[in-house]
Amino acid sequence: MYRIYLDWNVISQLKSDNKSEIIQELADLLEKNKDNILVPYSTAHILDLLKGSENPNNLHYINRDLDYIDILSNQNCIQNDISTKTTNAYIGSARDLFDQLKENYHPDCLHPDFIEKSFEGTELPNLGKTFTDLWKITPSGIDFTNIDSNEESKRFFDKFYPRTRANNSLYSLMVDSSEFFKAINSNHEIYKSLTDTCRNHLKIDPKVVSNYKDPITGIGEILKTLGNDIDFDKLNAVHSQDENSVLNNHLSKYMAEYTNLDMLGYHPDKLNNKNLFSNFTNDSQHSYFAGFCDFFISFEKKLIKKSNILYKKHSINTLAYTPKEFIDIYRNSFSCAQTWDDLFVEINNIISNAKWQEIMKHTFENSRIFLYHPEAKLLSFFNSLYLKLDANNRHTIYLRYVHKNFSPFVFYYELSMLIQKLTSIFGIDYYALGMFSQKDKDELANRNWQGRYWGINNYLIQLYIDEQTGHFELAFEEITEELKKEYNSKPAPPE
Known part of the structure; x- marks a missing residue:
């Protein structure tokens, strides 16, 4: 079948009773070719809905959205499995996955003290403390001598990683990282500050980078000015030991590449009080999961641009389009032999x-x-x-x-x-x-x-x-x- 992955902004319009002309055309195309097209959902769609789930008044609308996802996808889901570092196909209700993620989600889930407490009431209640004690005596692996040689890097770590600087342990790094991700997800100015620092240091003009025919190569040329043979791949912020299943998996690496493209000025997103960093990371996940399909359809042109560049980088045939672009090209492309x-x-x-x-x-x-x-x-x-x-x-x-x-x-x-x-x-x-x-x-x-x-x-x-x-x-x-x-x-x- 042809797999078509829809961004949430497209799904939200498809389920509306007041569809635009192009969305009605898309709905008609999907219905006409329902035996030849599969529209899977992913954990990224569920994360979109989790954002408003703290408000009980939203639950009625969220449940209605989950039911629509089940109908649209026939309960076919793409999920990432951290334990095996793989992304797989699953059959299951969107509502069940929503309940599962909601139950397991906590803003402090990366904090070592939260991890320690999570073992309380289990068959191994002391295992959490064993872990935290071990993390306190394990070095973080961060070389501050190298970091301090760059004034901007030094200011960043002074501000956001003070515990790690004072006590360079894995425990301190985990605490600082937990606090940093909570802060950046709620305050868009932090990400803006990081991107400004990065672009100013490299003398990057986003208007120039966004017009590169081959932005990966173009960015690589800029990165050469840093020395140490740094290129786009080496810039990947999640290089880690193979046994680190959270950082060293395909999803995490792809999200880092997506973020690097944005930070280095390729059709960068503009974050604000409504479009937070958490929305940006969700976009990177949608882009990744769409890479398991033939087509990715979104209204977000910057998301489309970055996605197509990464699909080309990874030598896959997935193509990202706006709904209008997709309809114009593929309106009559999904017929199938009947005899x-x-x-x-x-x-x-x-x-x-x-x-x-x-x-x-x-x-x-x-x-x-x-x-x-x-x-x-x-x-x-x-x-x-x-x-x-x-x-x-x-x-x-x-x-x-x-x-x-x-x-x-x-x-x-x-x-x-x-x-x-x-x-x-x-x-x-x-x-x-x-x-x-x-x-x-x-x-x-x-x-x-x-x-x-x-x-x-x-x-x-x-x-x-x-x-x-x-x-x-x-x-x-x-x-x-x-x-x-x-x-x-x-x-x-x-x-």
């Missing part, structure tokens, strides 16, 4: 017209392999096509899903809709397994998925996971007598 004839017309058009390359290294003897790059997804799922020709000119067609964004995963919902489409075109599968079910989920979890088989129009059709690459494939193999004997001898999958 065998339609599907093979699309396949033949790709083989005749799409960009291709011959794969020279492969394991098939006496065969040639050609890779084609379709402009649109076949069956709203497969984005690569391989054609294998053997010595007798007998051909096999492989449709493959290769993730071209951050996402290594496929939603169960996407597989369910794919099998539904295939069943509609090919009929019931050879072993009568039918629609996607809990049995499929269990087999996928145990890495022994049976997939689906069909025999139609002189082709054996197989939907499976390629063992070498882990990619989902749909293979069309011309049926021969030898192939019939091979597959007729195979036992049916267990019930």
Whole structure:
């Protein structure tokens, strides 16, 4: 399916009874193509709603928003897992995730004393104190000699990290960091002061940086003036030991890159009493989670600019647009083959017209392999096509899903809709397994998925996971007598 990630400002207008013309067009597009489009939500959407949840008068509206998210997303969610340093697909109610995050959220959650108290009433009530005692004797790792060589850096640490300067321990660093993040989230002037200091020190003009065709390279040239071989990647503020699962994960690093782009003047946000730093960090999370999708739609042009630069930096194909830009380009782009004839017309058009390359290294003897790059997804799922020709000119067609964004995963919902489409075109599968079910989920979890088989129009059709690459494939193999004997001898999958 095509994954479309919507910024909260777009969702809030979609659910409105008084939609603008462009939002109505977007709503119509999503409804018309609901079998081919997935609109997941993420923890960033829930964090948007948490901001007003302290006021009981807002809960009625928040609950209504959560219900709308469930309808829009079919409860498909993208979440970051700190323990595994991965971002994964989940199925679950937005309301449940909201309750979970609200229960676990606390403004002092980074403070070591809060962490110590969190163990009270558990089976290990003294473990928290063990941690804090250890943190008090562990050095922070900050070299103040180097920091003090720069007057602006010295002033920053004097003001915001006084405990760490007085007692250079990990405990002091955690306390100062907790207080700093609370302060910057509530006072936009702190972030403004930091960005002004940074830009003045580097003599950066945001108007110039914002017009760079390649801002990552342009910023790198500016950073060279600092010496020490500093570039955009080394500027990443969350370099840490591998075991630090909070700092050393993809989400944290991406958020740091987004912040660095902004601080160094690339289409910088203007924070104020309404647009606080917490809004800015939420934008960076939306940008990150959208990177697991095909499209990101937002009204925030500065968010779009920074997102597209980072998507390009990470070599992914996600594209960010305003609603109007998206509608203008993709208004008629999400149709899907409904019949065998339609599907093979699309396949033949790709083989005749799409960009291709011959794969020279492969394991098939006496065969040639050609890779084609379709402009649109076949069956709203497969984005690569391989054609294998053997010595007798007998051909096999492989449709493959290769993730071209951050996402290594496929939603169960996407597989369910794919099998539904295939069943509609090919009929019931050879072993009568039918629609996607809990049995499929269990087999996928145990890495022994049976997939689906069909025999139609002189082709054996197989939907499976390629063992070498882990990619989902749909293979069309011309049926021969030898192939019939091979597959007729195979036992049916267990019930």
